[in-house]
Structures are given as C-alpha cells and as structure tokens.
Amino acid sequence: MDSLITAAARALATGDPLGALKRVALREDAPSLALRGIAMAQLGDFARAKLLLRRAARGFGSREAVARARCIVAEAEIALVSRDLGWPVKALEAARATLDSHGDRINAAHARNIEVRRLLLLGRLDDAERMLADLDPTPFPPASRAAHELVVAGIAIRRLQTKRARAALQVAGQAARAARIPALMAEVESASRVLEMPAGRVIARGEEHLLRLDEVETLLASPTFVVDACRHVVHGADAVVSLATRPILFALMRHLGEAWPGDVPRSTLIADAFRIRHADETHRARLRVEVGRLRAILRPLADISATELGFALLPHAACEVVVLAPPVEDRHAAVLALLADGESWSSSALSMALGASPRTVQRALESLAADGKVQSFGRGPARRWMTPPVPDFPSILLLPGPLPID
Known part of the structure; x- marks a missing residue:
C-alpha cells in the first residue's frame, strides 16, 4: 500500500x-x-x-x-x-x-x-x-x-x-x-x-408534571398503578396488561385513570371512545359491553364499578393511580418519535420500524407535512422525510420495542 x-x-x-x-x-x-x-x-x-x-x-x-x-x-x-x-x-x-x-x-x-x-x-x-x-x-x-x-x-x-x-x-x-x-x-x-430531557408527563388527581427517563423508570418500578399512554399498557404491582391492540378499551382506561379516585360520566366515555356527539340507548348499551370487556382484562389488577353518573376505577392493591403520557401528544407521535433523531428516513424504513403498512405511514407523513411538522426532499424511491428535533418531544417511550418489564 x-x-x-x-x-x-x-x-x-x-x-x-x-x-x-x-x-x-x-x-x-x-x-x-x-x-x-x-x-x-x-x-x-x-x-x-x-x-x-x-x-x-x-x-x-x-x-x-x-x-x-x-x-x-x-x-x-x-x-x-x-x-x-x-x-x-x-x-x-x-x-x-x-x-x-x-x-x-x-x-x-x-x-x-x-x-x-x-x-x-x-x-x-x-x-x-x-x-x-x-x-x-x-x-x-x-x-x-x-x-x-x-x-x-x-x-x-x-x-x-x-x-x-x-x-x-x-x-x-x-x-x-x-x-x-x-x-x-x-x-x-x-x-x-436524552437522559436529561423530559421523557414523560404524569397526570394524577387533576395535576400533571414532567418526568425524566430515570424518574419514569422509578415510577414503573414502584407499586403505583400506572396507565401508560405511551405504550398503551397498564402497570400494576405484580402484572402488566397490554391494551395496545384495543384502542377503545384504552381510551376508557385513560379516562378512568385520569379521573381516579372519582368517576367518569357515561356521556364523556361515550363521546371520547366512540367519537360521537349525541349518544342514544344503543351507545349506552355498547359502553356497557366495552366496560365489561375492560373489567375482564383488568381482573388481575383492578375492578371497575358502576356509579350513579358513570364508572370508577378500583385498583386491588395500589394506593395511587397515575397516567403516564408523552410530554407532547400528537396523533402521529410514533412517526415523530423516529424522525426526532434528525436523520432522513424513507417511508418504507418508517414502515419497517413501526410495523405499520406503507400506506398508513404515508398518510401520517402527509398529515404531518400539511401541519408543517415534517418536510421531504427527493422523488420516488429517493424521497426522504425529516424534521429538526422537537423540543421536549419524547423519543424513547414512543419508539418501537418490547415493554421495559419484558
């Protein structure tokens, strides 16, 4: 040489x-x-x-x-x-x-x-x-x-x-x-x-505050009953229940967690879970069915009781219930979490990383681009998407991968 x-x-x-x-x-x-x-x-x-x-x-x-x-x-x-x-x-x-x-x-x-x-x-x-x-x-x-x-x-x-x-x-x-x-x-x-930036937002008893990653780790290791809105799971003292494939049930679960120790009116649950403005008896019957399904899934961790106005969460062992949410919530947060590294991604790579269909990812990118949150360059297979790092946006708890307890 x-x-x-x-x-x-x-x-x-x-x-x-x-x-x-x-x-x-x-x-x-x-x-x-x-x-x-x-x-x-x-x-x-x-x-x-x-x-x-x-x-x-x-x-x-x-x-x-x-x-x-x-x-x-x-x-x-x-x-x-x-x-x-x-x-x-x-x-x-x-x-x-x-x-x-x-x-x-x-x-x-x-x-x-x-x-x-x-x-x-x-x-x-x-x-x-x-x-x-x-x-x-x-x-x-x-x-x-x-x-x-x-x-x-x-x-x-x-x-x-x-x-x-x-x-x-x-x-x-x-x-x-x-x-x-x-x-x-x-x-x-x-x-x-990354270790010093806000990684999550805790909502409890009508108040909320930001947590760093080490504080999130401590929270999930504690006996606190945690409704995790980042991974769509529920953490109890001895078990974890996933609702990642049950969006309606998780929407109900989050409302119950944020309202604890109070209850949530039936009208609120119906409007958010079913996305309708005016409920009738068929929607109230459907709500009872969905609450029954959620009650069965949560049986190792908690019960859901009916109240005069709606429903309330009753954990078996935990003395506190909190909701863990991203610091910044967005409808396409998982896509933004991957793009937050500042690198340029193809839509096919995003689809592979998220385990979502290419069309679903493409619709998310087009929606984010319309809101000015991402930008693209190139054409065809060479097209790439990127965004400057978003301040205080969680790039860890929303990334694909197994649960911390796995």
Whole structure:
C-alpha cells in the first residue's frame, strides 16, 4: 500500500475527510475509490459514496476478499445512516464472516455493530443484545469502542435502564475524546442529553408534571398503578396488561385513570371512545359491553364499578393511580418519535420500524407535512422525510420495542 493511501486512511480514521480527498481525489484505483467513498459518506453525500464503494468492490481482484468485504461493510453503514433499512442484511453477514475468517477482528466487530444498530432501530432489542453478548470490546480502538458503547447505551435507554445507560455513555465519551473525532464526540453528547430531557408527563388527581427517563423508570418500578399512554399498557404491582391492540378499551382506561379516585360520566366515555356527539340507548348499551370487556382484562389488577353518573376505577392493591403520557401528544407521535433523531428516513424504513403498512405511514407523513411538522426532499424511491428535533418531544417511550418489564 503506497504512502498516499496510508495517509488518506489515517485522515479518515481521525474524521478528516477533506484531508483524505486531497490525497486520493484524482486516483481511480480500487483502494482510492474506497477511501473516496468513505470520505464522501463522512461529508454527507451518501449517493456518491455508495457508487464509489461499489466501483471499488468491483475493482478489487478475486484474491482481495477482505478489501471487498470492507467495502460492503462501509456501504452497509451508509445504508444505516441514510435509514435504508431494506438494504440486504445477508450481504453484511457474509462480509462479516469473511473478515472474521481472515483475522480482521476489528472490522468484523464493526460489521456486527452495524447489524446491532439496525436491530435497535427496528425495536428488536432481544436480538440486538444477543449479538452484543458475543463481542468483547476490550481490544477495540477508541472509535470502535465509542460506537459499541453507544449501542449498549441505546439498548439500555430503550429498556429504561438509566444507570447502565449512563455508565455506557461515560465510557463512550472517554473513547470518543481519545479518538479525537468531533462528530463522534457530538454523537455521544447528543445521546447523553436524552437522559436529561423530559421523557414523560404524569397526570394524577387533576395535576400533571414532567418526568425524566430515570424518574419514569422509578415510577414503573414502584407499586403505583400506572396507565401508560405511551405504550398503551397498564402497570400494576405484580402484572402488566397490554391494551395496545384495543384502542377503545384504552381510551376508557385513560379516562378512568385520569379521573381516579372519582368517576367518569357515561356521556364523556361515550363521546371520547366512540367519537360521537349525541349518544342514544344503543351507545349506552355498547359502553356497557366495552366496560365489561375492560373489567375482564383488568381482573388481575383492578375492578371497575358502576356509579350513579358513570364508572370508577378500583385498583386491588395500589394506593395511587397515575397516567403516564408523552410530554407532547400528537396523533402521529410514533412517526415523530423516529424522525426526532434528525436523520432522513424513507417511508418504507418508517414502515419497517413501526410495523405499520406503507400506506398508513404515508398518510401520517402527509398529515404531518400539511401541519408543517415534517418536510421531504427527493422523488420516488429517493424521497426522504425529516424534521429538526422537537423540543421536549419524547423519543424513547414512543419508539418501537418490547415493554421495559419484558
């Protein structure tokens, strides 16, 4: 490897893409194309970067399997950053296996880290943790160690394990400073701010206040009866009941939780749950049926009693009932929560992450765009959606993934 290639690679390793381009910008050999592709990716020109990396992969000979595998890993990272979650994962797995078999442990670990980050975006935390368990980050260089700890922190934050997240972010910060890469240090700082921002809003006895993520963790670990409007579940002292697929029942549950220890008039429950203005006897009969269904589901945790005006919640053991809601509520909050990372997403990637149909996601994006909350650029398959970070908007409790108690 000649001196210019070596110097360009060192410049890229320290986060200096312009310095790398000065050395290889006019060259067309495969190593130079690969380094130019990585440099363009660091500068944000992902389309050009992918083309250069593909040309480099084709340019390497049959005996240069490791170099081709590194190009595939770099392209996979670009796909991840540009939120192309449909990029062929099997190609990355094959590249990782090639690197591992040829003794390139660091780049093989980097490939695994990319796979874990993709799983994290999709909310598949169990799979992500299983992949991380096979990695020993001790021999990693500072930049790779920082990236590894950021993933560890991301999983811990999703699981509401704030102490573990803080510890991982502290190690990531030390590694990023040792690597002297400004972009990496900024990424760690941005991830650390999540722990200090409001993550939820507690409503109890007619009052409400904001909670940080560690306070949400403490609340859910307490014996308090929590109606979680972020995940649409009900937390009791010994059990958790999900109403995520029962929107009418959860609407009733939230009203009962916010009114506790008082009751909720039947007219209020009918108007909100069934979305009608004028109720008749058929709606009151339907309300009785839905309350009966909710009573059966809640049997391990609470009862619902009929009162003269309506219905009231009666927890079995909890001495307090609260509703945990997002700091900012929006009809398409889950979409906004993913877009709040500031990256550009395709509608197909949002559909994969949320587990929703492409048409449902597209309607949500069009509605948000009409309200000026998101914007798009590009056309057709290249169209991307993004929004600047929304102040005090929850990006953790609304993200896809298992419940904190799972």
